[in-house]
Amino acid sequence: MPTNMSIDSDASDLGRGANNEADTVSELDDSRPSRGFSETSSGKHLEQEGGLPAGETSADVKERLQQAGCSTQSVHAGEKRQKAEGSISAPIFTASTFTFESTDSLMRFVEGKEDRDEYGRYGTPNERTCEAKLAALEGAEEAIIYSSGMAAIVGLLMSRLSAGDEIVFFDQCYHRSREFCAKHLARFGVVTREVPTGDFDAMEAAINSNTKMLVSESPTNPHLTAVDLEKFVALGKATEVETLIDATLATPFNLRPIEYGVDFVLHSATKYLGGHNDLLAGVICGRSEALEPVRSLRGILGSVNSAHNMYLLERGLKTFELRMQRHNENGQRIAEFLEQHPRVERVYYPGLTSHPTHEIAASQMPGFGGLITFLVKDADWKKTSQIVDAAKIPRIAPSLGGVESLIEQPLVMSYFHCTPEERARFGIYDNMIRMSCGIENAEDLIADLKQALEA
């Protein structure tokens, strides 16, 4: 190699081989494996010493875990068999950067011959472990973790949409996701259309040649409307438009969107996946090829997590199935209790036959989670708030899906600054209460709600 070779021409040799024309580092970036590219779900990073069980390749591990049950996946996916110092729990790698023992080793990395970490913005060991667990749970080729659920949706949409593109939402989707599109993506020339949730004729009518993504949540928040995934995917396929499901309320335990053919699945991991009301995170799952530019943009946006945060998520995921079983049981029992209580006008819970989308939910979901919304009979907002205040076990807070039960009045918590017309449009009533049932004992939660309703 000539001694006077510039950094640029060095780099061009590395990135494109001997005959390339590239003469700048930035040109080269396109030809390298995307920075932070993770072979998470293939388990390649497990191949390092001590990573694999005797006699198994990373492909064997992946196949075995794909067939395994939910808890086997969430406990073991993405984990090395033998960790540093023999530690059974995950070491927390706080490093912001990762060292190379020599230029040869750096060259192997930039040539895409070695899969490893480089710089924290492109991915870290603790994040990879969680990504492998989430990909396994979701039955997805790959998962990408973000610093919050909102960062995940922003990251996905920014990478998939360009000026002139259009996106169609069902109108009960998370209001901040819709706000991001309507207020912010609009400034970059992306058009957002909203149609009534579950109205596939309206969704089809809103699709045109510029439409690039169909977005739905299932079930929705706070009305717990289940969306028919077969119809949703069929519409996307017929019109050649990608589909995105925000399955935060369902989780991969209660809904398997990828098995229906949905392209991208989003979760606020802040909720059931973390499960302990102690972290913020988000995840997008899907096909590796479709996620490659998404991961690449995440490396630029920098919406990544600290290793400590990822340790909490990893720890939370290990008990995911056990927690979900309890959330489902508590949700169903408490919804049934509320439905027969004389002070309750209406209960929104997809596990009740009275819910308008019960049949869809029952055909797609083995359980319905811990979130319940209900209306108090003959109550104004003040009387409703007295019930919220009288509850002794659930805490008053936004969010859902944690081990502690939470209770709130959507009118005050999330829609206080909306006009009455806007609230009416969103279906938010003065006498509405939303409760996220935690994992406490159902009898205790029922007794507490009974005394609060009868106080």
Ligand SMILES: Cc1ncc(COP(=O)(O)O)c(C=O)c1O
């Ligand atoms: C259904 C749904 N999607 C996305 C989000 C955003 O997640 P995060 O708060 O982790 O940014 C939320 C938050 O409440 C949500 O309820």
